Amino acid sequence: MSRPRAPRGHRPKTLAEVASFLGAAPPPGQPGPGDGPVVTGLHHDSRRVGPGDLWLALPGAGRHGAGFAPAALARGAVAAVSDRPCPGLTTLLVSDPRARAGPLADWLYDHPSAELDVIGVTGTNGKTSTTHLLHAGAAAAAAGALGAGGRPAGLLSGVVTRGPGVDRPAVLTTAEAADLQRDLAVFRDAGVATAALEVSSHALALHRVDGTRFRAAVFTNLAADHLDLHRDMDGYFEAKARLFEPGRCALAVVSVDDRWGHRLARRVADDGRVPLVTTSARGQPADWTATRVEATATGTRFRLRGPTADRAVHLRLLGAHQADNALSALAALAATGADLDAAVLGVERLALVPGRMEVVDAGQPFLALVDFAHNAHGVERALAHLRTLTAGRLHVVVGQRGGRDPGKPGPLGAAVGRLADVVVVTDEGAHDQDPALLRALVAAGARSGGRAVVREVPDRADAFAAAVAGARPGDVVVVLGRGAGREMTTGTRTDGFDDRVALRAALVAARGPVLRPASAASATARRRPAAPRPGSGPPP
Incomplete structure (x- = not known):
């Protein structure tokens, strides 16, 4: 993992000065605040530590950062700041290292x-x-x-x-x-x-x-x-x-x-x-x-x-x-x-905010987009606009990322079901949850939300292909939920997946000689916007 660019305009601090700022016990053998090892930077990721850096060993949801002390030591960390001793490293002990990290970094870099x-x-x-x-x-x-x-x-x-x-x-x-x-x-x-x-x-x-x-x-x-x-x-x-x-x-x-x-x-x-x-x-x-x-x-x-x-x-x-x-x-x-x-x-x-109503144009005669909308309020705002651009049918690909609040999938699905004509429910990175259960909750919400046709396609790339295959001139296809995200995690496995790249691939694969190349903007501009369906106006 590459190290980010380091600032150069601040005064390096000695380790004894850092201890004094934190109110921690001074490092053993340090004669005074102006002497001893010099700290030039601060990192919480042991893979990015370099010589002269102080390392923050933070408590995490699954394991404590102190377990990575050997890696930080090997990369040249001067010392650690943590709420527990870090093997092999001088450790400045504080009761809540996460709460101290911001003020410490602000002080270390001379209040940027x-x-x-x-x-x-x-x-x-x-x-x-x-x-x-x-x-x-x-x-x-x-x-x-x-x-x-x-x-x-x-x-x-x-x-x-x-x-x-x-x-x-x-x-x-x-x-x-x-x-x-x-x-x-x-x-x-x-x-x-x-x-x-x-x-x-x-x-x-x-x-x-x-x-x-x-x-x-x-x-x-x-x-x-x-x-x-x-x-x-x-x-x-x-x-x-x-x-x-x-x-x-x-x-x-x-x-x-x-x-x-x-x-x-x-x-x-x-x-x-x-x-x-x-x-x-x-x-x-x-x-x-x-x-x-x-x-x-x-x-x-x-x-x-x-x-x-x-x-x-x-x-x-x-x-x-x-x-x-x-x-x-x-x-x-x-x-x-x-x-x-x-x-x-x-x-x-400003022409684009990545993953926010981002048009994906592979020459198809319908509008295709990726949007980050991932909760009921955001979905309503996004789909209310897309309904006004839809002369035919609105196809929505949607899922639910795992590790979120349990009350979210149903209302999310219901919002999509109220505004879409076709809903394809797929996986969005279940993390440590059951992906089939997440899909079922979103699909149930979508079926309760209106008269949309709802189907489940677990594999996300296959879901894109299914949505594109059903689209005709005058339709709109939108993929919701991940925006510009580039990784998707299920269980302990993380894979690279970019919705924009995958949607373009599905569009290219579906394109045949009967499809006349056209930009998404010109394709939509030729259509007469359909009246919004009931309930598709802006949220109150």
Whole structure:
């Protein structure tokens, strides 16, 4: 496993200084804080440790990191930080190493987020798209204000980490604390001005963003998801609300289009210590609004209104929900002082958010897409838009990843069953659960949701082939659930699987001489949109 790029702009710390910062017992034989081994970096993955690094041995769900101490030692770790001794390594003992990781990494790398405008995005749906829109707008605003040589922007999303000298796929929605602070330090050293950061509820609950200073924090929405970790919606909300606490966040940008956004906005306003900006794309009173939203086969248009704007915005991204996401991004950028006209141009130029309403075109005479929608709320938003583009039948491939809250598969299937004509239920990576049971739960939900034809095809590639084989001109085929994910795990086995690649392969295999090559956009543009089926409108 290759080591990520290391920051160079911070002062190395001695191991004795690290112990003093942590309040841990000093390493044996160290004469003072200024002497002894020098620590230059911090890692939680023993495979990425190098000479001069401190290693975080964290407790895990299955086993403790301390079991990997020999690997960290062999790769040159100076010492370990853990809640238990690590064989062969000097160990700085702390009671909760995960909670200490963020502040430690922030201090070790000389507080990188203090020198960046970090804008965090949290919520259930729309986080990734909003983060990419923020990045596009920030980059354009910097270039517009300072010319082509302006300070660059950084992106840390659930899909990719990207900035000067950094471009790699994301492993987690929000990186572990040591990785996050290292990336922010690399951005700082490269002169980045603004970093857009996707913040999951797991990251907030598990302390991954502790130590990060947010110039602004954005809330998109809240819907049932991740209740395996948070137990109930109130617990889920409280995890999200941590991002907007005084001392962590300097500005709150909150969509008030659902009751959770209203609740968060009231809390922030009542506290009074964090300035509040509200947004709405659903007709609620707010500081910034998106009106006259029009979603077509080629993009999304809306009217942006706010304290400093009243103008049209034309997105290349598909789906009415992208107006919500762009609104949040532009409001945050405007509130943090960006040039709004340049930021609008940036979001208008963004052609793709990987795995989010991503068109897969192999010359077929129908529209085929991959989308990350993986809960009932997200599915309703995605399929409501696709119904308006469907002159024929809407074919949906859907599954349920294992290791999620047990109440999720039924409502997910029901949402698909209400809006689709044909549902193909397949495996999505069962992890340690029974894949047949997961399929059965989703299929039962789909059958309860409407009159859709429902079938089960366990193998995911075979399911794509089945959906494509049944599609005709004027139809739409969409694969839901994994988006831009590149791996799928069942039991102890993890295989590479990219829905976009696999769907393209199915389309190519099905293509014959009777299919006239046509781009997906032109194919849909030639159709007269059908009226949505009952219940296919936007969620309340």
